[in-house]
Amino acid sequence: MNSIPFHKTKLIGGFWKERQDVVLSTSLESVRARFEETGRFDAFNFAWKEGDPFRPHIFWDSDIAKWIEGASYALMLSPDSSLESYIDSVIEKICEHQEADGYFNIYFSVVEPGKRFTRRTDHELYDAGHLIEAAIAYAQATGKTAFLEAMCRYADLIDKIFRKEGSASFVTPGHEEIELALVKLYRYTGSRKYLDLALFFVDRRGCQQEEQYKDFAKQGYCQDRLPVREETEAIGHAVRAVYLYCALADLYAETGDQSLLDAAHRMFNSITEKRMYITGGIGSSHAGEAFTLDYDLPNLTAYAETCAALGLALFSRRMSSIEPDGRYADTAERAMYNGFLSGMSLDGRAFFYENPLEMIPRLKSRDVTCRSVGIRLPITQRLEVFGCSCCPPNVLRFINSIADFLYSTDKDTLYIHHYMDSETESERLKICQKTEYPYEGKICFSICSDLYRKVAFRIPGWCSSFRLECNGETIECTPVRGYVTVCLPQDNNVLVLDLSLEPLVMEADPRVLSDCGCVALTYGPLVFCMESVDNGEGLRDLAVDTQSLIFDRNGPMGLPCIRGNGYRRTIPDTLYHPVSHTYLSQSVTFIPYYAFANRGESEMCVWFRES
């Protein structure tokens, strides 16, 4: 199958258009300004010397690369000559400071020259991957190829040193990313060696003992304990993991190597059946930013990095384009609307690195007498920039290219994976979606094509009933692996899909310790949560009458909400006492999870008790 790239689609209105507008109008500039203030752009002057402020960090190249990628997508959505010149000025510096043999890395040119390719832990190939992705994006956006050519020369050097000579101090990247970037580079340039290099990195992973992380982590930390084809579970640093799994899918798509697809299946199943929050967040432990054990998904201390949810969406999107199975787009949607989107504030200026499913601000002061930390809790308010600021520019590039998720095609079938108010124009194909999804379940399509005779609509996993109409006629159909396929009777078709939507009370597998005795509330793809700003302090003791819940388009912050009734216990005289079953009733309000922590510090919970 082929995906229809995002720039063939114009978001017209609705949920994602609003988020994209915020990115274009605010976030792109805000992140740029923060990166300037923190010396990240100046680092490209290669002028830093010992004693200067803003010592370049090993991953700053990637921060700026992701920003350039996001900005390039912005240029594809709407031209902006001043933004373009700004990027040109950065690219000029990149070309100016690229070493004669093609090498480019700020840290290893300026801070520790002579140490290139000696430390697997130091994100060098990760930086290269993001630079390659940025270079492709900028070439796509502007047709200018200087950056791309520079990065091809760098990729050639990497190919020589790692694949041909084996002369680096390590064999595979400590932090995956370059694998998927090289497949992209192969697809864009047609140059087979980049695919071979990506395959080399994937094939060699876990085939030898690379010890460089030994003080800090075990082999699994960077998916290294076994060759990828033998690994049975999603393991280690979650962002590294899903970037690698993206490459598995990409490489299967290019090579047809079934063992790669089998591995991708195992990883997808391990994540979505055992190691994923209901928000699509993954990597439950701050220590190692990593997957831990099956069903170990604590809410209060959840790490669930924004980049990891994003990576899970990217992996799922790739799987959607390999085989039609609704679980992939269900998972992408779970992450996109929840654990990824919570990573950015509603105003687009501030970001979360970690996305917990419960927040109790007063516990921050828990270790009142001792400096050593008893429990580590995520921050309670989003920040504009972090020391390790991978998430903010990642959010920009993701939201600007979100329409990538919508469609794929095979010989005669158009697959519609996601629903967004939008217009798409591709070769011999025009699609229009009118919808207020995910707040309303109705989507009206007009599909014009003389090429595709069938259209496959994804029926989301959360949807228990739907109605489909084609050119005014109701179609009786049952989803197969999450899709219903309709034959298009003519070149111009009007189709209406109506997905039933209602608040759903969800439970987790009983082996998820943290969610035992609790339920969560969803509405379509959206996970909802309670905040104390709406419901009062002490959310753990608030039990909700789930029969009373009603969806309301007019909730706090101008967003939809779900309202109902709840019960709290009264405050007693003694710390412990026989159960009294005395309760106070109150109204309760749930807001979409992605919108939590936008009104100052507040308790928050996704999982709650039923009354």
Next chain:
Amino acid sequence: MNSIPFHKTKLIGGFWKERQDVVLSTSLESVRARFEETGRFDAFNFAWKEGDPFRPHIFWDSDIAKWIEGASYALMLSPDSSLESYIDSVIEKICEHQEADGYFNIYFSVVEPGKRFTRRTDHELYDAGHLIEAAIAYAQATGKTAFLEAMCRYADLIDKIFRKEGSASFVTPGHEEIELALVKLYRYTGSRKYLDLALFFVDRRGCQQEEQYKDFAKQGYCQDRLPVREETEAIGHAVRAVYLYCALADLYAETGDQSLLDAAHRMFNSITEKRMYITGGIGSSHAGEAFTLDYDLPNLTAYAETCAALGLALFSRRMSSIEPDGRYADTAERAMYNGFLSGMSLDGRAFFYENPLEMIPRLKSRDVTCRSVGIRLPITQRLEVFGCSCCPPNVLRFINSIADFLYSTDKDTLYIHHYMDSETESERLKICQKTEYPYEGKICFSICSDLYRKVAFRIPGWCSSFRLECNGETIECTPVRGYVTVCLPQDNNVLVLDLSLEPLVMEADPRVLSDCGCVALTYGPLVFCMESVDNGEGLRDLAVDTQSLIFDRNGPMGLPCIRGNGYRRTIPDTLYHPVSHTYLSQSVTFIPYYAFANRGESEMCVWFRES
């Protein structure tokens, strides 16, 4: 009021007699053997030199001192000449190696000579306190006074250096203990200077900034942020705290200084109303082994050190002897039967330092790829000795002297605080208690005295109804502050107290986050718990029909248990799904909390959900 000391009482049978027999027959020797193996006794040869194994630790003096104290109490319960000679041999070494000016500390004589009284953090005065307590115990047990005289000389030196000269590098002990020991020494010797020194240490605490813990902890860590009379809450390292609070009570008893009693009240209330587990465990955080915030009582990561529960019992006992208020003995009982007693295995050989209220062994391997620790969990099986082995000998001395808790007297009233099958003979007083308490609520007393005309029975806080009979006649009475007082009509009286006992379903204050939505089960003073060895893995998902619970004297391990019915969810196909309300029923068995972890590694929980 005066307490009747433990050696006036002989335990005849029942709960504590059984525990004491285990200590006398097994634990005393087992702890001694472990302390020999680890070089603790050899350290008293003062022969260690750099390069030798078993480098003396700063608190080894106290480990042996507590063992000697416990062993001395054993001698008072039943003479044992070989045990006595063994202790004599240790005392000989103490006297031999005591410095000319009276100083005694292994570490600061052998490892760092010349550094005495320079580091507040190094437990020097804490060691001294335990040596003083041991010396008094041994003098009481044997009449031999060499050890006591040696320790008086040491106390005289401390008095000179700290109180008279102020020539040490610090003013008050980093770890409290010597204060209560000095009061004991004053009471035993009648020498007022020891009382003055205890008062000095208590008065000066928090009156100056002593910074020696600054890298590790804040002032509150050792109850130092405010003068004791101004402190409003129980704070910092829990063992240090309760040892200090014991001294507050002792010093009030000796001086009548109301401000000390007020402070003791505030500390008692802070602990028992806001900062204590239902087991009587205190100090909820491993970091600092400390109190944290009000109502912050996590179950899985509870620290709840054995010594801290013991110290809370000691503090409560002192308060019971100051004023008749049942809350004190209720608290002592809560700690004694639960969070203290869980510190020793049923066979008396192994010990817990930490006493969590939930255990999930599989979480131990949580950080599978990363060496840094994400959540710190207590060990799941008791050990025979620890590097820091304060708890094991503390348990011995406590259980051997447990009858200390039973009685106090004032001019004409005998206060009966606790119920144990026992016979007591004191001046113009004989008391016999026949009872199977706490498994049965009936206690038959014979009380013979021509001195006490009234007897006050404590009606435990958990007891909702009781019956009292004096010489065959039912007495109608209502407890006042937890006690009912009966006039004794004659010198020889037979009284029967029958406390109603039934399984009680308890809840915590809703501000205790960890217990929201959960209940706990008690029976008299005993807290019960579930273990997976009886109930299957996955206790978090097991909901119990609390209407079905029945007490059964014949449970696992030959102990009583509570049996009933419970429900689990079935294992579903998906990680998240709409609530199904499908359950499997099963029988459930609760065992006494103190007996958990005696059958290998097992899940355990005190707090559970009702079905």
